Amino acid sequence: MKNTFGQAVTLTLFGESHGAAVGAVLDGLAPGLPVDGDFLRRQLSRRRPTTTLDTARQEPDNYQILSGVFQGRTTGTPLTIVIPNENTRSGDYTYGLARPSHADYAAYCKYHGYEDWRGGGHFSGRVTAPLVAAGAILLSALAGVGVTVGTHILRCGGAWDRPFADRAAADVATLQGADFPALTDEAAQAISAAILAARERQDSVGGITQTAVCGLPAGVGEPWFDSVESLLSHAVFSIGGVKGIEFGGGFSAVCGYGSDFNDSLRMENGRVVTETNRNGGINGGITNGMDVVFQCAVKPTPSIGRPQQTVDFLRGEDAELTIHGRHDPAIIRRICPVLDSVTALVLCDLLTQRFGTDYLAKGARP
Template sequence: NQHNDHRGGGRFSGRLTATHVMGGAIARKLLKVTLGIETNSFTSQIGKIKMAKQFNEKMINSIYKNEVRCPETKTAKMMRENILNARKKGDSLGGIIESVTTNVPVGLGEPIFSSLESDLSKAMFSIPSVKGVEFGSGFKGSELYGSENNDLYTVKRGKIVTKTNNSGGILGGISNGMPITMRIAFKPASSISQKQSTVDIKTKKETTLQVKGRHDPCVVPRAPPVVDSLVALTIADHALISGQIKPIL
């Protein structure tokens, strides 16, 4: 394909997400103005370095105060050093982005073919390097008893809410009014400058491959705006389908 940039482009380049962010900017504004919905994503893990505390609303303003988009300053510095060390070795690192969407109304989604979880997951997997998505307690929930994982209902300020949010804001494919919480796993970029063994498809003999060009040692810090955008686009679609946002404002 003569249109591919051999230095680091093509179908799986992160550059394709620029259009996601363009559309997402409009969707985020639409959701904020009509329903008060806000979505915030941040880096919670790079390699084996994780955030020390659980995310809360007070951390939102700290997300973009460092290069790795982690709301914890001390952890962000450690993450940055980890990325730079990987670059020196000609290697790469993966990580986890967490997404929290608040003020989501009850009733978005469908129980089977267009469940909110399914559509959000589909959107996340359109991002290059994404290899896993979980909601709420996710895989950790598989280790719990039902009595531990169930979200018990209560009334707060006249509104029915749950005491916990292990469901991640979605039950049976439909939003339940609690914040939608997601964790998105990104694999380490495969394009690294170290020599790796491969096979020549013409000769069918083993050989070595060394990738050259412009490649990030870690794509995770670039991902929060992309995740925010795709979450917003998906939720906006469901809000329009359900009639909670009118097609003509």
């Protein structure tokens, strides 16, 4: 029963939705990395529910760093972040009534009834808060070596944003200063309207995100089982609600001809580049120096206000369930910083394995 990801840089998540706190332990970090409290709080605020598009559960996310940081920099020892749960309402949940498309019944089968089921327990989206807090430290480390990460909502319901440009650095920079994860104001308004319409129908809506990584050197990753796609997919699918992933042009592009899909190679300022980026910056499981780009399918939030058919697995009988708790009509806005964070975890782990522990600190050293 493992809750740890990574080989050289590892992340362990702990806590439950309605427990005392949720938290994370980062291990394998280089010493000397700056820990920017303002950036960490900003990342948490991007994940936090703050608008009518989100759940009514408001948590202040007053994080504490208990170890691994001294005088504003990492020490190189395990870094522990704890975020208290301060706004829980456990009475909204009834054990035994499995919420459709939630982990309630699967968790019962695995943990034999000993799981903390309140608010989804360890399976709750609440556990992504420490993941984002840890991700803020990792994203800062990547920025120090010239690597940036950004995620936007490509589609939500019937509303679309434009995709990243083939050279996505400017788009990623725009997202880092944006209040809403969209590349255009028109898309932000249309996506917001789609989410609000779902809420008015006591329903929920899903969509597609798009993530870009800029500035990665070529030659990172391993063939076969530890390919960049393999590890990113492993990490991305750890996030509840993600049901699919595609890289570069993905499913929509691969049904054409090789003459259309192949990325032509050219020299640019003494560096090998591709004219297009339909392969998403990865060949043979290894980065080729172009932007790494992937899309994720995010399902509609399973908690909806409409009556649903289910079972009471303790009594062994059919039942009807109407969920009355506080839930998001769409998780796609709040999942964007979570995707940035798991992406940063994979990249920090890969770069450390490729270039050594101190590689990530080279941009922080005098």
